[in-house]
Amino acid sequence: MAPDAGLEPLLSPKSVALVGASPKQASVGYVILENLLNRFKGVAYFVNPKYDTVEIAGRQVKFYKSLSEIPEPVDLVVIAVPAQVVPQVLEEAGKRGVKAAVIISSGFAEVGNKDLEDEVKAIGKMYGIRILGPNCLGVYNAFNGLDTVFLPTDRAGRPPAGPLALISQSGAVAASIMDWAARRQIGLSIMVNYGNKADVDDVELLRYFGQDDRIKVITIYLEGFRYPREATGFLEVAKEVVKKKPIIAYKAGRTSAAQRAVRSHTAALAGSYEMYKGLFRQAGIIEASNIREMFDMAKALASQPxxxxxxxxxxxxxxxxxxxxxxxxxxxxxxxxxxxxxxxxxxxxxxxxxxxxxxxxxxxxxxxxxxxxxxxxxxxxxxxxxxxxxxxxxxxxxxxxxxxxxxxxxxxxxxxxxxxxxxxxxxxxxxxxxxxxxxxxxxxxxxxxxxxxxxxxxxxxxxxxxxx
Amino acid sequence: MAPDAGLEPLLSPKSVALVGASPKQASVGYVILENLLNRFKGVAYFVNPKYDTVEIAGRQVKFYKSLSEIPEPVDLVVIAVPAQVVPQVLEEAGKRGVKAAVIISSGFAEVGNKDLEDEVKAIGKMYGIRILGPNCLGVYNAFNGLDTVFLPTDRAGRPPAGPLALISQSGAVAASIMDWAARRQIGLSIMVNYGNKADVDDVELLRYFGQDDRIKVITIYLEGFRYPREATGFLEVAKEVVKKKPIIAYKAGRTSAAQRAVRSHTAALAGSYEMYKGLFRQAGIIEASNIREMFDMAKALASQPxxxxxxxxxxxxxxxxxxxxxxxxxxxxxxxxxxxxxxxxxxxxxxxxxxxxxxxxxxxxxxxxxxxxxxxxxxxxxxxxxxxxxxxxxxxxxxxxxxxxxxxxxxxxxxxxxxxxxxxxxxxxxxxxxxxxxxxxxxxxxxxxxxxxxxxxxxxxxxxxxxx
Known part of the structure; x- marks a missing residue:
């Protein structure tokens, strides 16, 4: 079955524009630029009004002044500019007919700026732009080379293509898993970290990976849901997905002090750990007790009858x-x-x-x-x-x-x-x-x-x- | 405190004779010869009546016809000859005043030859020779380079000197631990595998390492004791040792099918796992639930206040x-x-x-x-x-x-x-x-x-x- 069309531009775009691209080494805008330049299999455009054409790693890289200057259609815009500029960029993207956005920038609901996040959501809705983030690592996709992870590859390795996908509530945990999997040549093709979940959430990602035939096992790092209805939606989708492929989840935040930490980290309602255990059991999700164990099980499930x-x-x-x-x-x-x-x-x-x-x-x-x-x-x-x-x-x-x-x-x-x-x-x-x-x-x-x-x-x- | 003198010739000999030494690569007699030649810090003699002087790895190695031909005193004899010849070798060692023997050879009680093992025990007793084995890997001691492990170093690495000792009831488990520790540069100075325990047993080794100030943490791989009095002796000694340094034990053979396997492997009375848990608790021994965890704890205990x-x-x-x-x-x-x-x-x-x-x-x-x-x-x-x-x-x-x-x-x-x-x-x-x-x-x-x-x-x- 072909995956749900809604997330295609986000996870498998043919063209990407990076707004906030930078020739300054080690900056967020530079690392993502380098990722796209070196490995993205579609067309990449770089936007920053401060530059024209700059030589980067022996190649002449053209910078566009704005999104509207790009002559061809753009499927996905990756936004790495200060939070207050994001609405304007998104508006411009909407006018150009961009279908999806990864908002890397932080400074939204996670620091109390709920109004700014609501504004971004409204713009997305108005133009029909699907939004991942804000405040996230975004997407790593070994199949097509889309890689919005702003950590340089010498710090955070990139794993090879293979049958596993990871949906992670924590960016740093995801980055360390990628680095670890790269070293061990574990085939972790796709990682998505959704940050504040302004629009695209774990439930929708789960459904998408359930339909993607290249993915044999879905792994999930979860700290908690924010609302009971998230849990319900998750349960419904998971029940369908496990008919086709296994889901393994590692739930962090099990004890009382850990739940206090969860609230401070991802604002999730950790809920009682027993509730999550029950949810996983009902959904047919296999529970791991740590990250290593999650991938130990995943590689067996991906390869063995x-x-x-x-x-x-x-x-x-x-x-x-x-x-x-x-x-x-x-x-x-x-x-x-x-x-x-x-x-x-x-x-x-x-x-x-x-x-x-x-x-x-x-x-x-x-x-x-x-x-x-x-x-x-x-x-x-x-x-x-x-x-x-x-x-x-x-x-x-x-x-x-x-x-x-x-x-x-x-x-x-x-x-x-x-x-x-x-x-x-x-x-x-x-x-x-x-x-x-x-x-x-x-x-x-x-x-x-x-x-x-x-x-x-x-x-x-x-x-x-x-x-x- | 200086360690108990009884085991000194066994674990820290000044001179060693290897009976069954061989110039044939990859044979048991060759690997031990090579270990002693390359790393033993005392004097090593090699016994095999079939050879005179043979060039091995660029060095002229003299072979003695028998133990009695060796001109100087010998503290320890390492025996790697067929089981039926062992009594005769041990007798000769006794007459020369050798104080300790590591009997590598198998073919004793573990295959039903209890009489042969009893004969060997009697000879040891008569001449006051302390015996490790038979049917064992023997001793690895990074401090003085004594190494009777007959597995070549490219298969089973040798860990560096450091604060840990291992007493292992299984030879293969010990060898794999050494190889693993070598790769990770874990300071596992001493490993002893006692095989059939004809004489020296885990209790005495535990007491010895308790007194050796270079050892900060003692690790134990245990499948089970043979008699209740072994458990009692172990408890008594452990209680004293933990006043000075931590002991960590990993007990394998916890479930019913595992206990059946223990009987077939080391002829130990596995007993109920609950009994061992109680024993460890009474003795003040820290229990590990697997080998990796044992060394995870050991390195913290060896280095942290x-x-x-x-x-x-x-x-x-x-x-x-x-x-x-x-x-x-x-x-x-x-x-x-x-x-x-x-x-x-x-x-x-x-x-x-x-x-x-x-x-x-x-x-x-x-x-x-x-x-x-x-x-x-x-x-x-x-x-x-x-x-x-x-x-x-x-x-x-x-x-x-x-x-x-x-x-x-x-x-x-x-x-x-x-x-x-x-x-x-x-x-x-x-x-x-x-x-x-x-x-x-x-x-x-x-x-x-x-x-x-x-x-x-x-x-x-x-x-x-x-x-x-």
Whole structure:
């Protein structure tokens, strides 16, 4: 399905004008200019009456005096000028037929200037301009290179295109997530931070990403809603979206002092945390207990098939790590059933004498790549297991990079696999990279992999419920 | 106090003989030979009747035919020969007056050969040789370079000298921890893995590290004890040790399937997890819920002063991250009290207009290094706060590497500090490294920093109790 047309000019414009563009390095107007110049795949125009043509990074950049001077149509205007000038810019944009605006500028309702924000809203309404912000980071879209994040890339990295989207109530949290995801090559294609929500809000963004087929998993950083009706709208839209793709939310502001801080930070009514928990449950949203966990689950949900049940095969070369995995899986309500006796007899012939065959299947520290292959092929396709948690401590002498191929090969059984790989050597890193590139999610500790498998099981349950 | 003399020859020998040394690359006998050749600070002898003198990595290495051929005294013998030959080697060692043995070889009680293990124990007893193992990784000691870990350094990195010791019931878990700690430059000086515990056990090791003044924090990876009297001995010794330094334990094998796996892995009676929890509580041992958390707490305990109370100042440039920190701190029973009105008035003059002054103190995304300095100096020395959780999202434009100096400078207030630094850019990494080198513990997410501060508070409580 094609996404809702309303937000297209905002998130996927063909042409953008930056008002408040600047040749002064490190300024907000410069960083966004540089983003658009270097990576935007559409046409970008830069507006600042103080300049004509300036050489920037070896290129001649033309500055327009005003929006009205731009000869071609403009889909999106990005506004980075002082707050009091914003209404005038928006008015000009309206007259030109601009369809959307990202207002980066702060100095509105968040500092008590509610009248100025109301004025901006009214202008937007009058001209039919959809507004993101004010007081926001705006949009990062790796698909088309639209990037209004005013933090230089050497401070805040930009993640590669991929199946994840993030809707974040906090700009700084979003920027740090992008920087972190860039370093780890996590495919976070789209980030939207909506600031004061004068017009476009989380509900509408959620609906949009629900319809965008390039996005496989939607992640949400939320501090709270302002009005009960926001919560209701969110619930309704989320219920529809989870029929097609998983939503994972991390709600910050759970305790009393934290709720006090939420009020001061985003003016949201934090409400009781129990209310949000209930809302997520009703909507079929998977809840994360921190940001790292949100992306641990997201990468499994974006890459793995859904399991038919809760039975996990734990395959390990370390008894100790296997035990840790079982601890985590069982605490999450997943099962680690014993391997049936008949299959054990067959396995016994092909594994080392002192391997444990129960479950965890412990191929021991003397294991070779081949032992993993034998176990995966003997057990994963059977009706006894729904998914696999595979621990590969590469510190033991017999394992090589080839093991990655055997694990990737097991994707043909169409059951979820999560790999645990703890350590720091080059081998560990190359091995991890190979698996991740083949869309096998890897984790540094058993608890993180267990939580990711749990998310798959949980979403499979949600899908069964919402379909009926 | 000087450590118990009994384990000195085992952990800090002046001379070592490796029986089963080999010039064949990647073999167990080769890796240990290479470890001793390259890094051991005492005298190393190599025993293998098949060789005379062999050039290894550009050096002429002499092989002795047997232990008795070695002209000088030997403190420790490291045995890496097939199980059935071990008694004979140990007998020879006894006749030479060797005081300690690390038996790397497997093939004893763990595979049902209890008689062979009993024979080895009897020989040890007869000659007064203290035995570590059999079936173990043995000892890694960064202080004197003793290293019997038979996994090559490119697979399993070796961490630098520092204030932490690890006693691990699992060899593979220990090796992966070492590799991980090496990559992160975590000062894990000593690792001991005791295998079948024929003689030296966790209780004695705990007592020894309790007396070694170079060790500031003892970490323990435990699957379970074999007999109730082991638990009793452990409790008694731990109670004494925690008067001097913290012990952190991670107990694996908590659920029923995990306990089944524990029996198969280390033949330990896992017992109910509740029993271990009770034991740790009685002993004053801090419990970790996974390996990462164990070292998160350990690095704070090794570097920070103990807090007088539970009141935490949260200082942040991101409202969202501040809220997450408060969530975690309050769930752990720590307090985030509001900044007194009188101090707020003073702070207001020196910070940006829209900073939040309650607690979290949010200097906002427009903050400079100087704003952090102002807040730390105004609040940390006061009687209102016992410790600080400082969030420095370096993605915002105004922060520089200098901020690290201001935070380091706040050590003079003699209150614990933990820093949260999320992201992936070079700046984030350099900043983190500077802080860590100055012994300010840093964490990637607020929940990890909060848990580390909790551990400091918890240990302060334990110290107050055990002293009375």
């Amino acid at each position: 859904l399991p038919r049940g809760r039975r996990v095969l734990v395959l390990t070369d370390s008894g100790g790590m296997g035990i840790q995995a079982v601890d985590s899986l069982e605490s999450l309500g997943l099962e680690v059933p014993e391997v049936p006796e008949s299959i054990r007899r067959d396995l016994k012939r092909e594994l080392l004498p002192f391997s444990a065959l129960g479950n965890p299947v412990d191929v021991t520290g003397s294991a070779t790549d081949q032992h993993y292959k034998v176990v995966l092929e003997a057990l994963l396709p059977t009706a006894f297991f729904d998914m696999a948690l595979v621990i590969t401590l590469m510190q033991v002498p017999g394992l090589t990079q080839n093991l990655a191929e055997y694990i990737i090969d097991a994707k043909r059984f169409k059951k979820p696999i999560a790999v645990v790989n703890f350590g720091g050597s080059e081998l560990v890193q190359t091995f991890t990279k190979t698996l991740e590139e083949a869309e096998i999610p890897t984790y540094s500790t058993p608890d993180r992999a267990a939580k990711a498998l749990w998310a798959l099981y949980e979403y499979a349950k949600i899908r069964r419920v919402v379909r009926t | 103990l807090p007088r109370g539970r009141r935490v100042l949260v200082l942040t440039d991101s409202g969202g991250m501040g809220i997450q920190a408060v969530d975690s701190l309050e769930s752990l029973g720590l307090e985030v009290p509001e900044v007194p009105e009188s101090i707020r008035r003073d702070l207001k003059r020196e910070l940006l207009p829209f900073s939040a002054l309650g607690n979290p103190v949010d200097v906002t995304g427009s903050a400079t290094d100087q704003h952090y300095k102002v807040v730390l100096e105004a609040l940390l020395p006061t009687a209102f706060f016992d410790m600080a959780l400082v969030i420095t999202l370096m993605q915002v434009p105004g922060l520089t590497q200098n901020l690290a100096e201001y935070i380091i400078d706040a050590k003079r207030f003699k209150k614990p500090i933990a820093v949260v630094n999320f992201g992936g850019s070079e700046l984030v990494q350099t900043f983190t490294k500077t802080l860590e080198e100055a012994e300010i513990p840093t964490y990637s997410t607020p929940d990890r920093a909060a848990k580390a501060l909790w551990a400091l508070y918890e240990y302060a409580k334990i110290r107050r109790v055990v002293r009375t």
